[in-house]
Amino acid sequence: MTQPAISGSTRVAAVIGSPVSHSLSPAIHNAAFAASGLDWRFLAFDVAPGGAAAALAAMRSLGIDGFAVTMPHKEAIAELVDEIEPAAAALGSVNTVVLRSDGSTFGASTDGAGFVASLADAAVVPRRVVVVGAGGAARSILDALGRCESVEDVAVINRTAATAERAAALCRVGRVGDQTDLDGADLLINTTPIGMGASAGMPIDIASLRADLAVADIVYHPLDTPLLLAARQVGAVTVDGLGMLVHQACLQQELWTGARPAAEPLRRAAEAERFASESNRSPR
Numbered sequence: 001m002t003q004p005a006i007s008g009s010t011r012v013a014a015v016i017g018s019p020v021s022h023s024l025s026p027a028i029h030n031a032a033f034a035a036s037g038l039d040w041r042f043l044a045f046d047v048a049p050g051g052a053a054a055a056l057a058a059m060r061s062l063g064i065d066g067f068a069v070t071m072p073h074k075e076a077i078a079e080l081v082d083e084i085e086p087a088a089a090a091l092g093s094v095n096t097v098v099l100r101s102d103g104s105t106f107g108a109s110t111d112g113a114g115f116v117a118s119l120a121d122a123a124v125v126p127r128r129v130v131v132v133g134a135g136g137a138a139r140s141i142l143d144a145l146g147r148c149e150s151v152e153d154v155a156v157i158n159r160t161a162a163t164a165e166r167a168a169a170l171c172r173v174g175r176v177g178d179q180t181d182l183d184g185a186d187l188l189i190n191t192t193p194i195g196m197g198a199s200a201g202m203p204i205d206i207a208s209l210r211a212d213l214a215v216a217d218i219v220y221h222p223l224d225t226p227l228l229l230a231a232r233q234v235g236a237v238t239v240d241g242l243g244m245l246v247h248q249a250c251l252q253q254e255l256w257t258g259a260r261p262a263a264e265p266l267r268r269a270a271e272a273e274r275f276a277s278e279s280n281r282s283p284r
């Protein structure tokens, strides 16, 4: 579909965060707008910590239609929106804001639902789940898993026990667990940064991996984390972290424009952008 050239009626969405210069969001969202032929464009604004309220007011006065929120503003924006969806309220964290034509604001959190959608791409139906890690991303995933009918049990393993307890409480069937829970599980999800960049190590003992234990890793740099490579070696189905990123963006677009885009163009754009930024970083 042909996208109209930028004009006086072009609509604008954006991301606020700090830092945002390496964000994949502009590439992903602009690819979706282009593929759908929508007269929308997406920008990134670096907003320093403490600047969320001023940024929201600026978006309002400039007539920006919606924006994504990343670190460190997710909690502050959750306090500022006029209306908040149940998942975002449970988490106390908003990653998507819709600025309505009547001037009111609506906040949502699409991370957890985006993760669940990425499982569906790989035909993984979560039933007995082990989640490693209990930080911000884990909390959104735990909340979303609790909303999935298929999910019967979710064990949370984290190096800090108190954090694991608080995160597990967000999920309908969540509880604190340990490595032995992997024996009866059909899905393992790594939500820790272990495996990110050049970091060595595994979030679990890989002797527990089996062909019938699907493995998802939300780290997407690299795409093939050491955990996913080890899981594939024993014949397990794997789900990489780019799926979550892309699907949460599709859900954001649906909130802003009313239509959910196909995920494929967003994924291609994210992969191309990752490749370009990795090439730029490498010595010539």
Ligand code: NAP
Pocket: 111, 133, 134, 135, 136, 137, 138, 158, 159, 160, 163, 191, 192, 193, 194, 196, 218, 219, 220, 241, 242, 244, 245, 246
């Ligand atoms: P976070 O809030 O800082 O939480 C990190 C969690 O990992 C905590 O539970 C922490 O344990 C645990 N952890 C950190 N380092 C560890 C280590 N060396 N050994 C054991 N446990 C460790 O971070 P987050 O925002 O949830 O992000 C986590 C990862 O997910 C990052 O790599 C991020 O890039 C990725 N992510 C991906 C997506 C996506 O769309 N694919 C979205 C969001 C985040 P303690 O509680 O003990 O500190």
